Amino acid sequence: MGYWLMKSEPSEFSIDDLRNEARRTTHWDGIRNYQARNMMRDEMQKGDLVLFYHSNCDPPGVVGIAEVVREAYPDHTAFDPDDKHYDPKSDPDAPRWFMVDVRYRKKLRRCIPLHELKAHSQGKLQGFPLLRKGNRLSIMPVTKAQWDFIVGLE
C-alpha cells in the first residue's frame, strides 16, 4: 500500500468540503503538473492513503486522512473551455491530464502545522519533499516511516 500527501487550498476545497461530498468522495481534478500527474497516473493505487494538506492558509498543515478509491482516469475538466483548468491541448482521444477519486477517512484531532513538521526536517522527516526549499508539488509520495511519524504527532 502506498502513502501520499495531497495539497489543497481550503478556500478552494477543504477537508470539510470533502467530508460533505456525496459518498464523502471527490475526483481530484485540476492537476496540471506533469510530475504530479505521473504519480497519480502511474503509481497511485486503490487503497493508498493520503495526508490531506491545507496550503495557502494560516497555518498550512496536515488536517486529515483520505483514501484513494479509484485509480487514474482522464480529467474531463481539461476538455471544458469554460473550466478554470481548461487545456486545449488535452484531447479526449489522447488525454493529457488525469485524476483519481479520493474518499474522506477522518480529520485529525488537530492540524499538524507545517512549522511543526519543519522542526523535524533534520530528523525523522529528513528528505521529506514537502520540506524541501522551493517545493511546489501538489502531490508527493510519503514513506511508511514518514507517514507513521506524522500521524503519530497528532
Next chain:
DNA sequence: GCCAACGTTGGC
C-alpha cells in the same frame, strides 16, 4: 501583498 522558486512557452 511580496517574492523566491520553479515550470512552461515560444522566438530564434
Next chain:
DNA sequence: GCCAACGTTGGC
C-alpha cells in the same frame, strides 16, 4: 536546443 519572459505556487 537554448534561454528569456512569463505565469503559478505557496510560505511568510
